[in-house]
Amino acid sequence: MIKENIDEIDLKILRILIEDAKISYGDIGEKVFLSPGAVHTRVKKMESTGIITGSSISVDTKKLGWDIAAFLGIYLEKSEQYDDVADQLKMIPEIVSINYTTGNYSIFVKLMCRDTAHLRNVLHDKIQKVQGIQRTETFISLEESLSRTAPII
Secondary structure (H helix, E strand, O other): OOOOOOOHHHHHHHHHHHHOOOOOHHHHHHHHOOOHHHHHHHHHHHHHOOOOOOOOOOOOHHHHOOOEEEEEEEEEOOHHHHHHHHHHHOOOOOEEEEEEOOOOOOEEEEEEEOOHHHHHHHHHHHHHHOOOEEEEEEEEEOOOOOOOOOOOO
16 A cells, blocks of 8 residues: 555656666656656655655675675663664664664664674674673675565555
8 A cells, every 4th residue: 555645657757766766857757658847746746755765876895895794683781772772873884774673683783894803893892882782693694695675566
């Protein structure tokens, strides 16, 4: 069920932008049979309602020397500390996502590091010093086979 007031053309525009955020409004218009101005108006409407929250590029971090992707399961001293701990974790630039979860861990994060020495330093010098964290478990990713956004069906 779609919560916002959008139609099938808006959904087509979203699918196109998810595939290529740099595509021109003219090229989108050709695919959805609208003028570039009409596409622009629809995109601005979706931005103003918060459906589109920005645009981004994909970077191959390995080519920049960031070879380690790791996941960290975090146990909190008390579950009510989540907001404070999450705010502290947001200050660590190597952390790329933070998730409040059910199950064994209170928080599950993904972090990127240059190598295992960098990972060790981030864990020891930054994450373990966050107030409210009881303990952590680290999982190093050997390969990411898929990374995509949810489908717009």
